[in-house]
Amino acid sequence: MGQNISLIISKSIETEVPKEIPHLVKNGLLIIALENNEFSNFVFEILRSYKTNLNDYIEENNFVQLVNKIKLKSFLGYHESEWGMPVDIVYFAVMNSEIVIESIESLKIEESDDQFIMISDEKIDPRDILEIDLSNIDYYHSYSDFKKIYDEKNNLD
16 A cells, blocks of 8 residues: 655644644644645745745645644644655654755655755754654554544544
């Protein structure tokens, strides 16, 4: 079975997330599943414009609207899709509503011929910046897989 999942992961477990948004608190992490992958296009937008404030992207990105709504200021954006081999993997860190440019990792960027304003040669692992250990989270195949687990946990089926 392949994987296609986009997650917002944060240590801000006290953040109140509305029930209609699938989320889990597990092993000291708040994990929010996104129905659509916006992260691939989002990192391209950042690298083209070099705007680092998350609010600069509120109009175009549903996940930015979501994190603003729940007042989540620091998190790891994570997307992975693979079908036997990696198709797309995206990581980036947001600290105090500022995107850490040096933390952006994406297979699509490495494959792209686009000329970006600034890509630092010195990368900083976004998991290290936020002190998030992904080995502590369960493996989720897809949004529907995550939502099923969320619904079962909350008796919503």
